[in-house]
Amino acid sequence: MAAVNPSIPRPEYPRPQMVRPAWINLNGEWEFEIDHGSSGKQRRLFEAASLAGKITVPFCPESKLSGVENKDFMRAVWYRRTIDIPSDWSGGRVLLHFGAVDYATEVWVNGKSAGTHRGGYSSFSFDITDLLESGANVLTVCAEDDLRSGLQPRGKQSGLYHSHGCDYTRTTGIWQTVWLESVPRQYIRSFKLTPDMENGALHIDGEFIDADGFTLTAEGLFDGKIVGTESAVVSGRQARLTVKLSERHLWEVGSPKLYDLNLSLRNGGSTVDRVESYFGLRSVKWDNNAILINGKPVFQRLVLDQGFYPDGIYTAPSDEDLKRDIKLSMELGFNGARLHEKVFEARFLYWADRLGYLVWGEHANWGLDITTAQGLQQFLPEWTEIVSRDYNSPALVGWCPFNETWDNSKGARQDNEVLRIVYHVTKSLDATRPVIDTSGNFHVVTDIFDVHDYEQNPEKFAQHYEAMRTGGERFVTFKDRQRYEGQPYFVSEYGGIWWNPGQADEKSWGYGDRPKTEEEFLARYEGLTLTLLENPYICAFCYTQLYDVEQEVNGLLTYCREHKFNPDQIRKINATVAAIEKQFANAAK
Template identity: 50%
Template sequence: MIPRPEYPLPQFERQNWVNLNGQWQFLIDNGDSGREQDFQNTAPFDQEITVPFAPESDLSGIGHKDFMNAVWYQRTITVSEADLKQVLRLHFGAVDYEAHVYVNGVEVGTHRGGYSSFFLDIQDACTPGDNRLTVLARDPMRAQAYPHGKQSHVFYSQGCDYTRTTGIWQTVWLEKLPVAHLASVNYAPNIAAPAVTLQLKVTAPGTVHAAIAYDGVACGEGDVAIAGTTGSVTIPLSEKHLWEISHGRLYDVTLTFGEDEVHSYFGLREVAMNNGQFLLNGQPVFQKLVLDQGFYPDGIYTAPSDDALKNDIALSQACGFNGARLHQKAFEPRFLTHCDEAGYIVWGEMASWGLNVAKADAPLWFLPEWEEVMARDTAHPAIVTWCPLNETWDIDGHQQNNDVLALIYHTTKAIDPSRPVVDTSGNFHVITDIYDVHNYEQDPAKLKEKFDGSKQPNGHFWDEHDARQQYAGQPINVSEYGGIKWVPDADAQNRAWGYGEGPKDEADFVARFKGLADVLLDDADVYGFCYTQLYDVEQERNGLYYYDRTPKFDVAQFKAALDRPSANETK
């Protein structure tokens, strides 16, 4: 059975495709000398790997945990004469970090960036029958300062860094499509009309027909004649179904462009910030988020199944959260689709750790990949905030280059002006739509002192980084707090990591959870929070669930603690 058999891009789905997951030949090239040795033609493959699982993972069948500077993959793909008259598009969900792709020994393209998707059109390199597909993935983590998120930069996982991911870690697939085809679609909903504007890109002039339905009932259609490669059309909707918290009401869209047909969807919703509140469809909503890092015991970065992705959302909702901050990782599109379906709000983030923001050339390592991630994900209604960077600490005594953060903020805002943007979550803010802070105070009484605006020198709230960042009246979110440590097994005590001193028993844990949440829910100037975290990850033991997703306690207690109005919503 092919692992992860689902179509990887539910918002841009075609029917004529082949899943290339499964068994590939595999080789570790620690000297990164394979190209010099002509491995694209003569690699001495000595192992097999199960794609799309990284070689560090158990599900890959390799389980190699040490650093791998380069790895090679190979398999055969079969194409027909008819296929070669079309565009033969080879897709990679994600390859960490630098991919070189060969067909029959000829390099057909490269890509840099471990979290964004990419494709290559390979028909010119193929011949009828069997063709040799070879992939080199270079991942010299210790040699270059590129974004790698929470992947440990030393051999052992430690603190809040975990097992690394090298090479292919999302689905690989082959798509057959006409020469003139749709390239992309984005949506601009208007809830008042109601209507939606489709922003379209195609590869040649022509007419796109869009048919919209809700729950199988047609409710809008339109045509747009495109003279070049871009065009837009606004389509009135005969039925109004708002996308809301816990109600992911989605409209289905069928796009037809000549011989090409794409199935897509959108949510009718609008987000805004006003008077220190987060507004969803014009109504204040308190963001009760949980930190989700997207790690799995057997697949590391890659969920073992599509159901595992869905389950993480269900586990969060069972605790009373209405969304998640997707932390230090660009999550795969199928997870975002499940968020869309569940009415589950999320912050879209990049795996920025590893990037040296003290250097002026940091945008060269960051922005191309971040722009690709945004282009892929911006149509998901579940994403309500963009957060490109996290905790831009000093590196080797050098402070961040503020121009770097400003450039990343402005670029993000220019690509998508419809959502608020956080320049760097926690610290050190330069220009931001949201002033978010991280606070891991474990005593609710002490936390309350810090969030009592009347007692604070900056006129609003306590901020340990006042010397480096200044509050300027933006809406406030406590985007990391809690982190309550729970390590019942004595053998893990020495290696376990978490915040502060753990509670003595379950009652103490639940009381602390409720007390910390109450402080933030009672502050009328705080519009949302993000609890750290949903589940343990390796040695970091501050989840509400264990790493295998079994609950530590009856999660109904957490749901009960969060099931109350906030002062911000009702002010």
């Protein structure tokens, strides 16, 4: 792993599945200016000698950790700093990377445009080699953000001035690590890693810059021992190869055996480029009743994770905070999470891979109008970047591009073709994972049928699923808008039990009536959860939610990640052997 500078915020290497040693973290203090009128380009702020204020990157200006803490809408924001390029980087290319910037970004180097990007959640980069000058170079960034336009995904960022209900403080501009990378003139641009558990192999599809005729060599290792190697010649911009593994070690839930991977690009006898990576050998399949991990039904005991932090908003204060959220969830007996209405940073998936924690990838679609084909134009380019970035994660076991695609304020319905096209494009990019077209409603074409059910009375909740226990009719919400067609069945949001004793209630929000005592809360949690675990035709649940977020106080933890309940009590309920797992165990005897 490349070296880090602990004196700057979020100093760790930001792209752990594709590591090179020559990089510079640009987090820390930048010049900063709010551009409420979005007139900065006309005023040519990209040529300005300075900006009016300061900010700490990568924290958004709404956050306390940024040093700005402006909670109002900001139509555009500007960033400026100088960068120095090490002398030993000469002769190669210099790439400027952004983990994420919300929403529409333009970047200038020494007053000249390096490129633009649209999308607040996907990672992007520019080759700035030809714009660099000797000595200090000026880097300027403008981010425009209009989440009330209906033309961009905003997720759970509030469209009103104040946070309210299940919408929270906004994020504008840079919110993930900014960094420089030195690469050779001919280099490995990207690669897809597809594990093949049945054949004990790894399939690799690489993309390259100016490397036609060069050779890609892949070397797989387990515990430092080489267990497979293969080479292929680059044809044009691509190369494809399969590494047959001499030892088979499976990545499994809670037991995540991982291989190391070295990729080398060679020209003749010389190594031109080299990157380090890793992979997990595992399979994901689905049949009429179950989602199978490595051929076995694993009941997915998921929890809703919204990826918000009191001081950093969208950005975790530290890498350890990302890891800690996963460990807290696992300590409560969950084996994974829906990463909800937000695309989490690559470091979160890295820790999920390392800890054996299942995740579902989801876009932040709320706020985007998908009642016409224009929604597809605004959504699809960024979504394809998201799928490509996270494809290699063994922890990621499913995609969910949309969540609760409600009719808009004028009563216009979703354009079903938008969902249908996004589903099919996702499948074309990744045939190895199930895709849920829209979680909860309104399904058009989906591999997994899921519902959201916030009934708080355990007896009434159980009645919804009673017929299913013996293979009868599946409970379907909004029967006039969607229908069950034999897929695995997933209750992907339930619970949301409101619990905030001793706190002010003016803005507090949760689902249904509040339990009067902790004992009543636990009885309700147990009743709802066991209804799902004990049903042989339900393959997964997702409880709302892991921790409180601002005024939404239905977390099992507080917003500051303190336990509200004895974790042993929650873990004991979640650890109940699911009916679908019992069936498999009995059949295997």
